[in-house]
Each structure stands twice: as C-alpha cells, then as structure tokens.
Amino acid sequence: MTSSIFHRVTVIGPGLIGSSILRRIQKDRSLATYTVAYDNNPDVCNRVKELQIADEVCSDPETAVKDADCVILAVPVGVMGEVTKQIAPYLQKGAILTDTGSTKASVIAAIEPHLPPDVVFVPTHPMAGTEFSGPDAGFESLFENRWCLITPTPNTTQEAIDKITEFWQKMGSNTRILDIKHHDKVCAIVSHLPHLIAFTICNTADSLEEETRSEVLDYAASGFRDFTRVASSDPTMWRDVFINNREAILEMLARFTEDAQAMAKAIRWKDEEYITETIQKGRRIRKSLIDNKQVQ
Amino acid sequence: MTSSIFHRVTVIGPGLIGSSILRRIQKDRSLATYTVAYDNNPDVCNRVKELQIADEVCSDPETAVKDADCVILAVPVGVMGEVTKQIAPYLQKGAILTDTGSTKASVIAAIEPHLPPDVVFVPTHPMAGTEFSGPDAGFESLFENRWCLITPTPNTTQEAIDKITEFWQKMGSNTRILDIKHHDKVCAIVSHLPHLIAFTICNTADSLEEETRSEVLDYAASGFRDFTRVASSDPTMWRDVFINNREAILEMLARFTEDAQAMAKAIRWKDEEYITETIQKGRRIRKSLIDNKQVQ
Structure with a gap:
C-alpha cells in the first residue's frame, strides 16, 4: 500500500475549482485518503452530497477542518480573510492551509493576520477554469497541463512548498514558484484585463440603441462570441479579483488604453504601416503561444 | 437535368472566403456549372490549381471575367475599387458583380464609379471566417448556418438580389437585407472592435518589460488565449477593414473606452454593485447568444 500525500483534505468552497480538486482526489487516492467538503451555502453542500464527490460534507467549519492536515480555500478572493478567521481556531497544529485565489498579494494580506502560528500557509494559484461555476461545473481533468503558480511568503516552509508542489503535480499541473507581486502583474495582463475588457464590451453593446442592439445578437460574429465566452464567468469571483x-x-488597463488610442489615431489618419505592424505583433504572440503549447 | 443559378462564376481572390465558395460549388453544381479563379498573385493561382478546386484558373483579368454571369470579389476591402477598375472593361452585359467585404459603405463607394451601366452590383457580406487565411484555409461548410448580409444600393435590381439570395442560401447561409450604414455600425461592434481590441492587447503584452513578457507567454490563461485566437487573423484584410x-x-471604440473608464473608476473605488452589474450584463448577453443559437 502506497501512502498518500495528505491524510485528510478539506475543501472549503466546492465550486468549479474546489469540486474539481475533490473529483481528482476521488480518482487518485495517492493525493489524499479522505476528503471533506464545506460550504456556508446549504444548497451547495446538498449538491456535493448528491454528486458523491466528497467522503464527507460538513455543515459547520469546526467539524470540517479540525482533523485535516490540509485545508484548501477555494472561495472568491474577497472572502478568503473572513473564512480564514472563521476556521482558524479549529485548524490542526502542523496543518497546511492553501488557497486557489487568482490574486496573491491581497489574499496573503487577508489571511496572514488570522493564521495560527503552528499552521503553514502556501499561497497557490491553479491557472485553470471555464466560464461555468458551481459544484456541477467541475471535472477531474481541469488542472491537467495547466500551470499552478505557488507564491510563498517568508513564513512558508520548504517542506510545505514541496508537499503542495507534489500535490498539484499529481493533479496534472505544471508548477512554478513565483514572486507575489510579479504574479499579480502577470495575471493582470493575461487573465484579469481580458476579462475586464470582455465584460465591458458586452456592456457597450448592451447600451446601443434598441434597433442596433437586437441585431448585435443576431449577427454576433466569431470575434464577439469569443469575447462573450470569457464574459459569462462568475460575477462574484471576478468582482473580487478586480478589486483585490x-x-x-x-496599470495594465491604462497601458492598454494608451495602445488603443494610438491605434485609433492610426485608423483615423490611415497609417497603414502602424496598423499592419500592430496586427502582425498579435500574430507573433499567437505563434509563441502555439509554440509554448498553451493553445489546442 | 436541373438548371444551376449561374452558368459561370468567377471568384477573384480565392483565399479563405473565395476558396470556400469554390469548394462549395464543386460539391453542389446547382450553384454554378463552371467556376473560374483569378488572383494577381501567381503563387495563389498555382496553389488553387494544385488543390483542384476551380474548373479553370486564369492569370489575366480579361479571360477570367469575360464570359462570367457572376463575378465575386473576395479580396481585401481596400483593393475592391482597384480590382473593379481592372475588370470593368471585360464584364459581360447583364452580369452580376458581388463582393464579400466586411465593410459596405466604403466598398460601394469604391466600386460604383467603375461599374459599367449594364452590370448590376449586389454588395454582400457573408459573416463567416476563421483566424486562418489563403486557399488552403477554405472549406465547403464555412458558410453553413452563418449570416450572409445583403446591402443593396438604389441601383441594385430585385432580380439580382433574388439570385444572390438564392445563391447564399444554397451555400447554407441565412440571408438578410440590411441598410448599408446600419450594417457598418452593427459589424463595428460585433466584429471589428473585438478584433481591434485583440490586436491591441497583444501589443500591450508585447511591450511589457522583458521579464514579465516572457511569463505572459508561459501563463497565458484562457482569457488571453481566446483573445489571441481572434488576433491571429489576416493583417491586410483587417488593416483594410479598420480604415474602411x-x-x-x-465611434464604437470611443463608447467602449468610456465604459472601460467607468469600470476602472468602479474598481479604484471598490464599487462592488457597479462591477457586479457590469459582469452580469455580460452573462445576459452570452445567454441571449446561446438562445439565438450563435454559440455552440
């Protein structure tokens, strides 16, 4: 019998990300021998029970975490601090606390004040997701071949980093250690700004005169459809990401706006060279992504 | 033997769109009994010959169009006028000239001055495409279940509209007659602006400091990948669309920029209500698209 990385993993917030973690563990018991799910929404708890993706579903935070050697916070980044405060008194000595938030500086700032001295926190960001949310949206292969970024604080022990690294690699992810601030900047441009833009353009379309607006829906070509796929993601999660x-x-939006204004000027003045160059850069980046195997 | 809509169709510019038309006719001869392809680039002509998707490949404009009862311009919108000028002297009396350009007011303005009085022009916009270009990129089902918008001028005859409508419906498209200016406004928001934004954000990413830039490629999450798919489209075609x-x-970029600035302000001041509302509108539009069956 091979031993598992963790004995008892508790997932707090079994939504898209959290339920995918549970499903993966259910398939690969070398990740954890026992799983517990907790959510403050009884509907979510009931649904997780029905789906039978956790060994145990708890309705109170104390029972959920008290015997866990690993607690995973998979809640919107805006409530990470509050949830940590709630569970902190019951965390086991020596337990690892980790999270799956898309922003790291703010999550660390929110969690650290509540952290008991004998619990190690490993800030983590699995870069995976779909435009769907909730326990039904998860699936066991969500993290396969995707990056999982780990941004240790000065208090994170090497032993805990190693365990979390092994855990995510077994989930199918490629892991990398990243500086906290650097993480937040990179994610702002590759993920947060594109989502902000997608939400915004839907609003711009929605505020057009009635006649045009109804036709926007009729004729939405591929460009707009791709944007709206991104734009159909979870509101609470993204609101929290933007604020945090x-x-x-x-900063990235300001840079983008400058670039968009430069493009507008080039279009107004028919500066063919500038426009072509801008488009070609887009193609080069696309090619780099394909070379990096980030694109199917 | 059933008769075909046209006897001899000439496609000028057998790229993604043009070669897809040729392939469709090859599969369904009720569209046309004979097809001719012409391009001013000899490499494209040779490739079309190798692919065997046209009955004849011509290397001069006169031979290409002189016996055609339908000539389809599938070239970038910026050269529509020039190409029309080149072929105009050889167009058959009573022939239909049509185009596949993404902008209509500018294409009509460019073509009409060169139009012989006995040729009818039917401005048309099949709303289909992929991020690939050239004769190899085309396929016979490209237009299936996609919109084909027809924007007649005061000189377009009802008979010619009916023939082109029948032609595109047989190609698998849904057709609709649209006012010229209205077409250009709707397409600006559903297609042109999303492409402009996608090209721009790739440039913003490309101009980041070296360290961040290389990681952008490593960690490009789904949001950015969707954008770069749009951004890998043909530079000449899009340069022309933007200018034309x-x-x-x-106008649409100005509206979008206002909305983006309002979102930036809401994020800076942590206006949760405004942010959530903006995101929820995006989801509503997405839902409308699904209801309209524009999304798989």
Missing part, C-alpha cells in the same frame, strides 16, 4: 488586484489591473 | 469602416469603429 486593482493596482496591477488599473 | 473607420467612422463606425472609432
């Missing part, structure tokens, strides 16, 4: 990584996002 | 529909595009 606001400095990096506002 | 610049009024509508600049």
